[in-house]
Amino acid sequence: MKNDKLVIATKNKGKTAEFKKIFKPRGIDVLTLADVKELPEINETGSTFLENAMIKAEIVSKHTNLPVLADDSGLIVDALDGAPGVHSARYAGDHDDIANNQKLLRNLDGIPMEKRTARFHTTLVLMRPDGSKLVSNGEIAGIILKEPQGNNGFGYDPLFYVSEKKKTLAQMSQTEKNEISHRGRATVDLMTKFDSWWRQK
Numbered sequence: 001m002k003n004d005k006l007v008i009a010t011k012n013k014g015k016t017a018e019f020k021k022i023f024k025p026r027g028i029d030v031l032t033l034a035d036v037k038e039l040p041e042i043n044e045t046g047s048t049f050l051e052n053a054m055i056k057a058e059i060v061s062k063h064t065n066l067p068v069l070a071d072d073s074g075l076i077v078d079a080l081d082g083a084p085g086v087h088s089a090r091y092a093g094d095h096d097d098i099a100n101n102q103k104l105l106r107n108l109d110g111i112p113m114e115k116r117t118a119r120f121h122t123t124l125v126l127m128r129p130d131g132s133k134l135v136s137n138g139e140i141a142g143i144i145l146k147e148p149q150g151n152n153g154f155g156y157d158p159l160f161y162v163s164e165k166k167k168t169l170a171q172m173s174q175t176e177k178n179e180i181s182h183r184g185r186a187t188v189d190l191m192t193k194f195d196s197w198w199r200q201k
């Protein structure tokens with residue numbers, strides 16, 4: 001497993017930091033899209049997390065000729081019939097976390113705490129240039145607060161309250177978040193199959 005390279009197919013700095021923390025201890029050399037030259041355009045046109053993760057994984061693994069891990073994730077809010085869902089990154093503006101959080105709060109205006117239930121979802125696709133792949137999923141349940149709390153993490157973290165921990169994801173350290181988050185859980189699920197998949201070339 002020494003000198004093995006894995007490209008994380010994300011432009012999201014928050015995701016990148018979380019994945020580096022997870023994969024570096026495994027002796028895997030983690031590259032990101034910042035290391036990829038002449039990256040083709042990636043349009044997330046899928047209607048499911050799986051479709052979008054597949055789009056990212058396919059484009060990047062073909063282009064780099066390396067194994068790639070792609071993450072598509074988002075926030076599913078019950079009172080909004082599952083929105084923003086696959087559109088989480090583009091809910092209010094293109095990758096504008098502050099605008100996205102404000103729009104979420106506006107759309108939940110007047111909704112009482114007990115009806116503000118939500119979950120984060122992650123689908124991971126690990127793919128080789130030959131198209132062979134591993135897929136995993138992870139979720140975490142929470143409640144959307146009426147105002148943000150905490151400065152860690154990224155995206156919707158300051159609004160996402162985890163009852164068991166009595167704090168938001170943005171009030172947790174990266175290690176604490178990885179232990180319980182959708183992304184952390186999807187990664188644990190992936191890792192149960194990873195070692196044997198990674199060795200078979």
Ligand SMILES: O=c1nc[nH]c2c1ncn2[C@H]1C[C@H](O)[C@@H](COP(=O)(O)OP(=O)(O)OP(=O)(O)O)O1
Nearest residue numbers: 010011012071072073074075088089154155156157
């Ligand atoms: O742990 C999380 N904590 C807070 N917010 C999160 C989290 N995980 C996903 N999210 C939100 C951020 C973004 O609004 C959307 C993901 O969209 P998604 O397309 O998967 O990622 P992205 O466009 O930011 O980066 P990229 O596609 O290059 O991986 O869900």
Ligand SMILES: [Mg+2]
Nearest residue numbers: 011044072089
């Ligand atoms: Mg995206």
